[in-house]
Amino acid sequence: MSAAYTYLRNRIHCLYLVALGHLGLGNESKARKLLNEVLELDLNHQGARTHLKMIPFFMTGVTI
Numbered sequence: 001m002s003a004a005y006t007y008l009r010n011r012i013h014c015l016y017l018v019a020l021g022h023l024g025l026g027n028e029s030k031a032r033k034l035l036n037e038v039l040e041l042d043l044n045h046q047g048a049r050t051h052l053k054m055i056p057f058f059m060t061g062v063t064i
Helices: 003-025 028-041 046-058
Strands: none
Touching: 003 028, 003 046, 028 046
């Protein structure tokens, strides 16, 4: 694999993890922005797609 490909995959993964952190903190707009950025870089990122759809659930304040 090339260094550029590795850099891109790492960037996508880091953006995704930061987005999940913001989602957990309740920062909906920042999480949504970062998840959309992940999808701009990787249209098939299932985690980003799934969590974008789950944002309304996370924002209801439901606890388990």
